[in-house]
Amino acid sequence: MGSKMVMKWSRNITTSQVEQLIRAEKDLQKAIAIFDSATAEYKNGFKHDQKTFGLMISRFVAANQFKSAEELLKRMNEERCCINEDIFLSICRGYGRVHKPLEAIRIFESAKRDFECELTEKSYISIFSILVDENQLKMALRFYRYMRKIGIRPTVVSLNILIKALCKNSGTVDSAVKIFREMANRGCPPDSYTYGTLITGLCKFGRTEEANELFGEMEAKGCLPTVVTCTSLIHGLCQSERFGEAWILFEEMTSKGIKPNVFTYSSLMDALCKNGRSSHALELLELMVRQHLTPNMVTYSTLIHGLCKDGNLRDALELFDRMKLQGLKPDAGLYGKVVSGFCDLRKFQDAANFLDEMVLAGVSPNRLTWSIHVRIHNSVIQGLCEIDLNRAFCLYLSMRTRGLSVEPAVFSSLVKDFCKKGVFDRACRIVDEMVCDGCIPDTAMWTSILGGFCDQRKTWGAVDLFHKENLAEVPGCCLLPDLRSSSPNRRKTVIFC
DSSP: OOOOOOOOOOSSOOHHHHHHHHHHOOSHHHHHHHHHHHHHSSTTSOOOOHHHHHHHHHHHHHTTOHHHHHHHHHHHHHTTOOOOHHHHHHHHHHHHHTTOHHHHHHHHHHHHHHHOOOOOHHHHHHHHHHHHHTTOHHHHHHHHHHHHHTTOOOOHHHHHHHHHHHTTSGGGHHHHHHHHHHTGGGTOOOOHHHHHHHHHHHHHTTOHHHHHHHHHHHHHTTOOOOHHHHHHHHHHHHHTTOHHHHHHHHHHHHHTTOOOOHHHHHHHHHHHHHTTOHHHHHHHHHHHHHTTOOOOHHHHHHHHHHHHHTTOHHHHHHHHHHHHHTTOOOOHHHHHHHHHHHHHTTOHHHHHHHHHHHHHTTOOOOTTTHHHHHHHHHHHHHHHHTTOHHHHHHHHHHHHHTTOOOOHHHHHHHHHHHHHTTOHHHHHHHHHHHHHTTOOOOHHHHHHHHHHHHHTTOHHHHHHHHHHHHHHHOSOOEEEEOTTOSOTTOEEEEEOO
C-alpha cells in the first residue's frame, strides 16, 4: 500500500501499539508504512481491525486522498472487518469539506447497498447539512422529505438545518419563520443556533426590524447570542442606516463578555466610511488591533475606499503599505480605489505611477473589476494629457497592448493635444486606431487635424485625412488611385458612389 519502512515490532503486536504509532507520525507516507509493516512482520500474526483501518482512512481523508480512503474501505470489506457508520461519515464529511456533495451522497448510498452498514439518524442529518452548506437546496429539501418519509423524526438539529436552508432565498424566509414558530409545539424548543440562523437570514434580506425583535425575544428566553448573531444584526442595522442602534449593540456585546470579531469591526467601519467618517473608522481599526485582532482584506479595502473618498490619501496609502507588510496582496479593485483617489485630487502622475506598480506586481482585473479598471485608465490618460502628454501616450499604448478598451473622449484628448504640439504622426496613428476600434471621429477632431496639416502646408496629409473622414462616415464608396503615386496599382484615396 505504501513505501517500505524498517520497523522492529514485538512478538505480540497490539492494536493500541499500531494506533499510537500512526497517530504520532505526522508524515502520511511514513504512517502508511507503519500501517503496512504491522501486518507484514508476522504473516499469521497481527490483523488490522476497525480502529486501525478507521484511523488510516481518516488520515487519507484529512489529506484529501479520497481514492486511497475508498480503496481501504473495500479492503476492510474483503477482509470481513466490521465497518461502522463513523468511517463512512468521515469520508462523506471530507467530500463535503472540499465541496463535492454528490460524492458524499454516493458514499452514503453505498454504505447500505455495498457494505451492509446500517446508518442512523446521525448520518442522514450529516448528509442533509452537507447539501445545505453547499447550496444544493432543491436536493436538500427532497432529502429532508425522504428523511421524514422513512420515519426520521424532526429534532432541533435537523430543524435548524432546515431553517438555514430556507433562509438562503428571500422567497422562503417566511417558511423558515413559520417553522421556527412551530418548533416548541413539536417538542423541539429553539436554541441559540436557531435564533442566530433566523436573525442572519432576516438581516440578509433587509428585514432588520424583524431580526431586531427576534434578538430581543432571544435574550428574554435566556438564549445567549453568539458573536456571529450579534455581528449579523450589527451588519443589518448598519445596512439600514441605523448606526446608533448598531453601536449600542456593539457596546452591549463587550459588556456581556461577547468578544467582537474582525467582521463585527469591519461592519461598523464600513458604516462609518459610507457616512464620511473615515477618520473615526481609522480609530476603530486601532481599537481592533489592540484587541489582538488581525485586519483582513475586507477591513483594509473598506477603510482605504473610505479614506480616498474623504480625500485623506495620506492615511489611505499608509494603510495600503501596512496591508502589504502584513502579507496581503491588493487586488485590482483596491488599486483602482487608490488611483481614483489620486484622480479626484488631480494627481495624475501619482495615479499613473500606481498603475505601473500594479502591472509590475502582476495584478490583473477579474470579471468584476474589469470595467473599473478600464474607467480609471481612461481617467488617468485624460488627466495626463494636460500635464505630461508623452506619459499619457505611453499609458494609452499600454492599454491597447493589454486589451483595455479606450473611450472616445480619450482618443479626442490625445489627438487634440498632439495637434496643438504639431505632432501629427501620432495624431494620425491614433485616428487610424480609433477607426479600427469602430469609433467615428467627430467634426471637432477632424477640424483640429486638417487645420494643423494646412497650417504646416502638409496638403496631401490633409487630403488623406479628408478622405478617411468620408470613408468613416459614409458607407458607400469605391477606391481610386492616389494622385501622388506614380504607381498605377497604388490605391489609397476614395470617391463615393
